[in-house]
Amino acid sequence: MSFNIYKVNEELREFMPPEVLELEEKATWGNPKRGVMDLPYAKELLEEHSLCAGCPESDAFRYILASLPNPEDTIIVNSTGCTSLVFPHIALHTVHSLFGNQNAVASGIKRVLEYRFPNKVKDVVVLAGDGATVDIGLDCTLQSFFRQEKITTICYDNEVYANTGGQESGLTVKGHVFKMAPKGKQWDKVPMWQLAIDSGCHYVVRMTVSSPRRVEQAVKKAIYVAREVGPTYIHLYTPCILEIGRNSDEGLEEMKLCDKERFAFFEYMTPQAEEVIKRKKEEGLI
Amino acid sequence: MATLGPYHFSPYPTAIVDGVLTPPPGKGLLYNEIVDEEVAMREAAKEMLTRENPTIFVGPLIIYAWNEEAKEMAKLVREMAEVLNAKIIPMVDYRPKYPKINPEVEINPNHPNLTIWHNNIKVCIFIGVHCHFANIALKIIRAETDCLTIAMCAKMGHEDAMITVRDQHPEDVRKFIEIAKQVKKELGK
Amino acid sequence: MGNNGTYSGVNKSGQKIVSPDYLLFEAPREKVFMTGSEAVKEAVKRASVDASVSYPITPQSEAAHLIGELWVEGYVGVYFRGESEFGVMSEVAGCSMAGARVITTTSGPGTLRAMENFPMWAGSRLPIQLVLMARGVNSPLSIQPDNLEISFLLDTGVMIWHAENAQELFDMILAGFVVAEKTDVHVPIITAIDGFFISHTRESIMIPPEDIALPPYNPYMSPTPIIDAEIAPGRYIKDPFVMKSNYISYATHASWQWEVRAAIERSRPYAKHYLRGLVEEYGDPEAELVFVASGTAASQAKEATRMLLDEGIKAKVVKVKSIRPFPHQELLEATKNAKYIMVPEFNVVGWLEREVRAAFYGKSNATIIGTPRVAGGMTMPPEIIYKDALKILGKEVSYVL
Numbered sequence: 001m002s003f004n005i006y007k008v009n010e011e012l013r014e015f016m017p018p019e020v021l022e023l024e025e026k027a028t029w030g031n032p033k034r035g036v037m038d039l040p041y042a043k044e045l046l047e048e049h050s051l052c053a054g055c056p057e058s059d060a061f062r063y064i065l066a067s068l069p070n071p072e073d074t075i076i077v078n079s080t081g082c083t084s085l086v087f088p089h090i091a092l093h094t095v096h097s098l099f100g101n102q103n104a105v106a107s108g109i110k111r112v113l114e115y116r117f118p119n120k121v122k123d124v125v126v127l128a129g130d131g132a133t134v135d136i137g138l139d140c141t142l143q144s145f146f147r148q149e150k151i152t153t154i155c156y157d158n159e160v161y162a163n164t165g166g167q168e169s170g171l172t173v174k175g176h177v178f179k180m181a182p183k184g185k186q187w188d189k190v191p192m193w194q195l196a197i198d199s200g201c202h203y204v205v206r207m208t209v210s211s212p213r214r215v216e217q218a219v220k221k222a223i224y225v226a227r228e229v230g231p232t233y234i235h236l237y238t239p240c241i242l243e244i245g246r247n248s249d250e251g252l253e254e255m256k257l258c259d260k261e262r263f264a265f266f267e268y269m270t271p272q273a274e275e276v277i278k279r280k281k282e283e284g285l286i
Numbered sequence: 287m288a289t290l291g292p293y294h295f296s297p298y299p300t301a302i303v304d305g306v307l308t309p310p311p312g313k314g315l316l317y318n319e320i321v322d323e324e325v326a327m328r329e330a331a332k333e334m335l336t337r338e339n340p341t342i343f344v345g346p347l348i349i350y351a352w353n354e355e356a357k358e359m360a361k362l363v364r365e366m367a368e369v370l371n372a373k374i375i376p377m378v379d380y381r382p383k384y385p386k387i388n389p390e391v392e393i394n395p396n397h398p399n400l401t402i403w404h405n406n407i408k409v410c411i412f413i414g415v416h417c418h419f420a421n422i423a424l425k426i427i428r429a430e431t432d433c434l435t436i437a438m439c440a441k442m443g444h445e446d447a448m449i450t451v452r453d454q455h456p457e458d459v460r461k462f463i464e465i466a467k468q469v470k471k472e473l474g475k
Numbered sequence: 476m477g478n479n480g481t482y483s484g485v486n487k488s489g490q491k492i493v494s495p496d497y498l499l500f501e502a503p504r505e506k507v508f509m510t511g512s513e514a515v516k517e518a519v520k521r522a523s524v525d526a527s528v529s530y531p532i533t534p535q536s537e538a539a540h541l542i543g544e545l546w547v548e549g550y551v552g553v554y555f556r557g558e559s560e561f562g563v564m565s566e567v568a569g570c571s572m573a574g575a576r577v578i579t580t581t582s583g584p585g586t587l588r589a590m591e592n593f594p595m596w597a598g599s600r601l602p603i604q605l606v607l608m609a610r611g612v613n614s615p616l617s618i619q620p621d622n623l624e625i626s627f628l629l630d631t632g633v634m635i636w637h638a639e640n641a642q643e644l645f646d647m648i649l650a651g652f653v654v655a656e657k658t659d660v661h662v663p664i665i666t667a668i669d670g671f672f673i674s675h676t677r678e679s680i681m682i683p684p685e686d687i688a689l690p691p692y693n694p695y696m697s698p699t700p701i702i703d704a705e706i707a708p709g710r711y712i713k714d715p716f717v718m719k720s721n722y723i724s725y726a727t728h729a730s731w732q733w734e735v736r737a738a739i740e741r742s743r744p745y746a747k748h749y750l751r752g753l754v755e756e757y758g759d760p761e762a763e764l765v766f767v768a769s770g771t772a773a774s775q776a777k778e779a780t781r782m783l784l785d786e787g788i789k790a791k792v793v794k795v796k797s798i799r800p801f802p803h804q805e806l807l808e809a810t811k812n813a814k815y816i817m818v819p820e821f822n823v824v825g826w827l828e829r830e831v832r833a834a835f836y837g838k839s840n841a842t843i844i845g846t847p848r849v850a851g852g853m854t855m856p857p858e859i860i861y862k863d864a865l866k867i868l869g870k871e872v873s874y875v876l
Contacts, residue, residue: 005709007351009360015374088381091710101565108569115552143558297730302737346708379708396727417698425730441658
C-alpha cells in the first residue's frame with residue numbers, strides 16, 4: 001500500500017521528530033472524501049513554507065493539497081517560480097525540473113506510471129506559475145493538451161514574474177506597468193483558459209482563491225475528469241500582493257474584487273467530462 | 287585519499303580524483319584500500335566504540351515500513367545502536383529545510399555538517415540512505431569536519447566514507463553486530 | 476540479491492531474460508546486412524526498453540520511427556512523437572524519473588535544441604540513453620556527418636561513447652543500458668555515431684537471436700527515489716533549489732556536481748568490461764606513428780595504416796571508444812612508443828585533439844598533430860591521412876593522387 005512510505009517502523013519511532021509521526025497518524029490518507037473542512041484538524045501535506053506573509057499562493061497550496069482525492073498516489077510536477085520554494089515541503093513525490101517543461105515531464109511520468117501500474121490510480125498534477133505556463137512553457141503546455149495527456153494543469157496566475165523581481169508576463173493585463181514594461185504592457189492578457197479549451201482540455205475553470213470550497217470542487221472535478229477522459233486545466237488568480245503594492249492582509253480583498261471582474265468564475269466541460277462529474281457526485285466524491 | 291577530514295575549503299578533491307572507486311563485490315574500503323568485508327567491519331566497530339559521540343544516521347529506506355526488509359533492518363539498527371552505545375539520529379527525508387534543521391534531532395544531506403558540529407560527533411554510521419544523498423553528505427562531511435564516516439550500503443558502497451561495506455542486507459548487518467559484540471569484549475567495554 | 480541476481484523468466488514482451496554477459500559475449504550470432512538505423516532497431520528490440528519518445532530530424536528520423544514500430548510490435552512499452560527536441564528530452568526525463576528504461580535519438584540542431592535537458596538529466600541521476608547521430612550544426616545548415624556537437628556535450632555530466640560502425644553501435648546500445656543503470660553510476664549515456672556514414676550505409680553485422688533480451692530495469696536500484704509514490708521517503712522532491720537558506724551549505728550544489736562527475740568515473744570498470752576495453756588497438760604495436768581517433772575517423776585511419784604498411788611504414792590506430800570517461804591511462808599506455816600522434820577528426824574544432832593534449836601534457840614526449848580535419852559532410856579518404864602521415868615523417872609521397 002502506498003502510504004506505507006509514511007509509516008515509521010516501530011523500533012525507530014522514539015527518535016523521530018513529532019511532525020513525521022503526525023504525518024503518519026493525523027494526515028487524511030486513504031480517504032477520497034477529504035477536503036478543506038479537514039484543514040483545522042488534520043495534519044496538512046504542507047509542512048511549512050517560506051513564501052511572503054499573506055501570499056495567496058500559499059492559500060491555494062493548502063486548499064489544493066487538502067482536496068486531492070488520492071494524495072498517496074498523486075505526483076505533482078512544478079516549474080521554477082515562487083511555487084518552487086514551497087515544493088520541498090510538500091509531503092508527496094514531486095518534481096522540479098527546468099522552466100517551461102513541466103507539462104512535458106508530467107506527460108512522461110503519467111504515461112510510464114500507467115504502464116508500470118496498470119491497475120492503480122496514479123494522478124499527475126502540474127502546478128506552475130503564469131510565466132511557466134503561458135510564456136516559456138506555452139509550447140509544451142498546449143502540446144500536452146493536443147496529445148490528450150491525462151493530467152491536470154493548475155496555473156497560479158499572479159500576472160507577473162514575481163520570483164525574479166516583478167517583470168511583465170503574458171498574463172499581465174494591458175497597460176499595467178511592471179519591469180521590462182516601463183511604458184505598461186502593450187498587448188492584452190492572454191486568455192489561457194480559452195486556449196486550454198481550444199487545445200482540447202475537457203474541464204476548464206477560471207477563478208480566484210477567495211473561496212476554499214470552490215477550489216476544492218474544481219480540483220476534485222479536474223482530477224477525476226483527467227483520470228478517465230483527458231487533460232484538465234484550472235486557472236487560479238493568486239495575486240502577488242508585494243508586486244501590486246498591497247499589504248499582507250489584503251490578498252483576500254484583492255481576490256474578492258477580481259471575482260467581480262476579470263477573474264469571474266468561469267467553468268467549461270465537455271459532455272464526457274460532465275458524465276464523469278455527474279457520476280462522482282452521485283458517489284459522494286465531489 | 288578518503289582520509290579523515292577536514293580536508294579542504296570545498297568538497298573537492300573528492301576520493302574519486304585520487305583514484306578511489308567503490309569496492310568490488312565481497313570487499314570493503316578502509317580509507318583508500320580495498321579490504322575484506324570482515325576487516326572493514328572490525329575497524330568500523332572499533333572506531334564506533336572508541337571515538338566520541340558515536341551516532342547512527344538512519345535514512346528513509348529503513349525509517350519507513352515501505353517493504354519487509356525495511357522493517358527487519360529497523361530492528362537491526364536498534365540492536366546495533368545498543369551494542370555500539372551509539373545515538374540514533376534520523377535523516378527523515380532529503381529536502382532542503384528552510385530556514386534551518388534542528389541539528390539536535392535530525393541530519394539532512396544538504397547540511398550534514400550542522401548536525402555533526404552541534405553534537406560534536408566524531409564517528410558515525412550512515413545506513414538506509416539513498417546512495418546519491420549519502421554521497422552528497424559524505425563529501426561535505428569529509429571536507430568540513432573531522433568526523434569519521436562509515437557507510438553501510440545496500441548497493442555498491444561509498445568511496446567518500448572513510449570505511450564502507452557494500453551489499454548490506456539483514457544477514458550482513460547481523461554479521462556486523464556479531465563482530466561488534468566481539469570487538470566490544472576485546473576492548474573490555 | 477546484490478548485482479548478480481539470477482536471470483530467469485521473460486520480460487514484458489515475452490522474450491527470455493538473459494544476463495548481459497550472455498547477450499553481449501556468449502549468445503550465438505547470425506550475420507545480417509543492414510543500415511545503422513536498422514541496427515538501432517535490432518538493439519532496442521533486445522534491450523527490454525520501457526519507453527521512447529521521438530522527433531524528426533535528419534539523419535536520426537529513421538531510427539526513431541523504427542523504435543515506434545517496435546512499440547506496435549510489443550517490444551517498447553510507451554512511445555509517442557514529441558513536439559520538439561526540447562519537449563522530447565523533457566518527456567524522456569519524466570519517463571525515467573517514473574522508473575522506465577528509456578532511449579531516444581537526436582542529431583545536430585536537435586541536440587542543441589534539447590541542450591538544457593542534458594545537465595538536468597545528469598544532475599537528476601537519470602540513466603537515459605541518447606543515440607546521437609552527429610550531423611552539421613547551423614549556421615550554415617548541413618544534414619551531413621560532422622561531429623562538432625559532441626564538443627558541446629563534453630562537460631554536461633553525461634557518459635559519451637563513440638561507435639565506429641553499426642556493429643559497435645548495436646553492442647554499445649545494449650552495453651550502454653547495463654553500465655548506465657549501475658547504482659553507483661546512474662547517469663545518462665550518449666552513444667554517438669557520425670551521421671549518415673553509419674546510419675544510412677549498410678554493413679554486415681552479427682546479432683544474437685531476437686527471443687532473448689536484457690534484464691529489465693529495476694527502478695529501485697536507482698541512487699535516488701523513483702517518482703512513483705511507492706518508495707520512501709514519501710516527502711521527496713526531484714531536484715529542489717539547494718541554495719535558499721544561509722544554513723544550507725552552498726557546498727551542497729558543489730558536492731552534487733562532483734557526485735555526478737564521480738559517477739562517470741565509477742563507470743570505468745563496468746565500461747571496460749562490457750566494451751572490452753575503453754580503447755582498441757589496431758596495427759603494429761611497436762609503431763612510432765600512432766593515430767588516435769574515434770568513430771568513423773578510426774575506420775579511415777585503419778585504411779591508411781594498411782596503405783602505410785604497403786610502403787613499409789609501421790603505423791597503429793588507437794581507437795577511443797569512450798570519450799567520457801576519457802581513457803587517459805589506456806591511451807598513455809597504448810602510445811608509450813609513439814613519436815608522432817595524429818588525431819584525424821570530422822569536425823573543425825578538434826575536440827579529440829584537445830582531450831588528448833590535456834591527457835598527455837607532461838606525460839608524453841610524442842608530437843601531437845591534429846590532422847586531417849574535415850567537416851560539414853566532407854569525407855576523409857585514407858589517401859589524405861596517408862599523405863599527411865608521410866609529410867609528418869618527412870618522407871616523399873610516392874604517388875600522385
